[in-house]
Amino acid sequence: MSDFDVIIVGGGIAGASLGAEIADKRRTLIIEAEDQCGYHSTGRSAAFYLESYGGPEVAKLTSASGRFLAAPTADFSAHGFLRRRGDLHISRDELPELPPGVESRAVERPELEQLIPGVRPEWRRALLEPGCADIDVAALHAAFLRACRSAGGTVRTGSRLDSARRKDGRWTVQIEDGSTLVAAVIVNAAGAWADLVATACSVAPLGIAPKRRTMVQLRVGRSGLRNLPLVDDAKGTFYFKGEGDRTVWLSPHDEIATDPCDAAPEEIDIATAIDRFESVVDWSIERVERSWAGLRSFARDRLPVYGFDAHAPGFFWCAGQGGFGIQTSPAAAKLAAALLLDQAPDAMVELIDPALFSPRRFSS
Numbered sequence: 001m002s003d004f005d006v007i008i009v010g011g012g013i014a015g016a017s018l019g020a021e022i023a024d025k026r027r028t029l030i031i032e033a034e035d036q037c038g039y040h041s042t043g044r045s046a047a048f049y050l051e052s053y054g055g056p057e058v059a060k061l062t063s064a065s066g067r068f069l070a071a072p073t074a075d076f077s078a079h080g081f082l083r084r085r086g087d088l089h090i091s092r093d094e095l096p097e098l099p100p101g102v103e104s105r106a107v108e109r110p111e112l113e114q115l116i117p118g119v120r121p122e123w124r125r126a127l128l129e130p131g132c133a134d135i136d137v138a139a140l141h142a143a144f145l146r147a148c149r150s151a152g153g154t155v156r157t158g159s160r161l162d163s164a165r166r167k168d169g170r171w172t173v174q175i176e177d178g179s180t181l182v183a184a185v186i187v188n189a190a191g192a193w194a195d196l197v198a199t200a201c202s203v204a205p206l207g208i209a210p211k212r213r214t215m216v217q218l219r220v221g222r223s224g225l226r227n228l229p230l231v232d233d234a235k236g237t238f239y240f241k242g243e244g245d246r247t248v249w250l251s252p253h254d255e256i257a258t259d260p261c262d263a264a265p266e267e268i269d270i271a272t273a274i275d276r277f278e279s280v281v282d283w284s285i286e287r288v289e290r291s292w293a294g295l296r297s298f299a300r301d302r303l304p305v306y307g308f309d310a311h312a313p314g315f316f317w318c319a320g321q322g323g324f325g326i327q328t329s330p331a332a333a334k335l336a337a338a339l340l341l342d343q344a345p346d347a348m349v350e351l352i353d354p355a356l357f358s359p360r361r362f363s364s
């Protein structure tokens with residue numbers, strides 16, 4: 001039987017980033033059910049960094065992560081992970097309000113026409129958020145896994161937690177392949193499966209709900225789109241960004257409740273995306289080049305959950321990263337690591353109150 005201090009369940013961005021933070025201080029194992037660590041939500045994102053996204057509390061984690069994502073330490077990566085493109089929150093009437101501290105400026109119709117050639121007349125103005133950037137998600141995720149391993153951690157793919165029981169301060173974990181592992185702490189970083197993993201460990205679920213989101217790659221009859229800003233509706237009904245010279249990534253901003261699964265796009269959501277896109281620009285649509293879907297998982301208050309369970313000793317939550325799990329990952333991992341190790345927080349997160357994200361907020 002292999003013995004660890006911490007077993008992290010889930011090798012997506014949440015598990016990988018926390019593993020990178022703690023592996024030099026605790027004997028750490030990441031177990032991932034799939035053959036690849038980024039197979040689910042982490043490998044399916046829209047890959048943007050947008051400080052205003054998710055509201056003021058999430059913005060604290062995103063802003064705290066920004067500098068590291070732009071210029072990580074040399075031992076972590078020789079390159080930054082961000083490429084600036086800016087975001088236009090477009091509106092037919094009023095401009096949206098952004099969380100405090102997020103840089104933005106108003107754009108009126110003449111400038112909007114230059115920034116989005118062919119934008120339809122009813123879109124009268126926009127708020128430009130210049131700090132919005134693309135994230136190189138694959139490189140970031142790989143760097144977290146590499147950092148975890150080089151600090152002494154182990155990553156085991158094809159290893160699904162089946163059940164776990166706690167006795168005498170230790171968890172005995174049954175893996176689906178029949179093997180058994182032992183650890184003092186289980187970290188639940190299982191994304192859409194977080195509640196199922198809790199139940200499999202006889203821990204009460206918190207109500208982490210997976211919601212499907214659809215992405216479509218469209219080829220259109222206009223070129224020069226690669227650096228088009230991210231464009232989103234201030235009312236939250238679509239977003240798109242330039243991908244290649246004549247292609248965009250588009251989402252209908254859908255949020256369909258589902259069981260945890262290998263999510264796939266539905267025709268109706270692709271059609272809705274295209275319909276909404278056509279209401280924004282007059283560009284002809286040549287074809288759907290590809291489409292995919294992934295699960296964004298939310299706690300009831302749509303804030304992430306970091307911390308030890310209120311009732312189950314040795315069970316640590318790292319879940320509910322919604323649509324912001326990539327852009328918040330550096331700060332979230334530092335905050336979670338401080339809680340897990342019972343240490344003072346890193347300077348990156350010292351001004352963030354961890355109680356905001358504690359699982360104890362759901363205890364009556």
Ligand SMILES: Cc1cc2nc3c(=O)[nH]c(=O)nc-3n(C[C@H](O)[C@H](O)[C@H](O)COP(=O)(O)OP(=O)(O)OC[C@H]3O[C@@H](n4cnc5c(N)ncnc54)[C@H](O)[C@@H]3O)c2cc1C
Binds near residue numbers: 015040
């Ligand atoms: C369409 C879409 C667009 C998005 N766009 C953005 C964006 O632009 N920016 C941003 O920051 N975020 C974005 N997100 C959100 C982001 O992708 C997620 O918040 C993040 O990937 C969640 O990471 P995770 O590690 O919690 O989940 P996952 O990546 O899903 O990892 C959880 C892992 O746990 C594993 N697992 C489950 N059960 C078990 C078990 N019993 N045993 C072992 N392993 C198990 C799963 O196989 C899975 O690999 C988007 C998401 C979607 C779907």
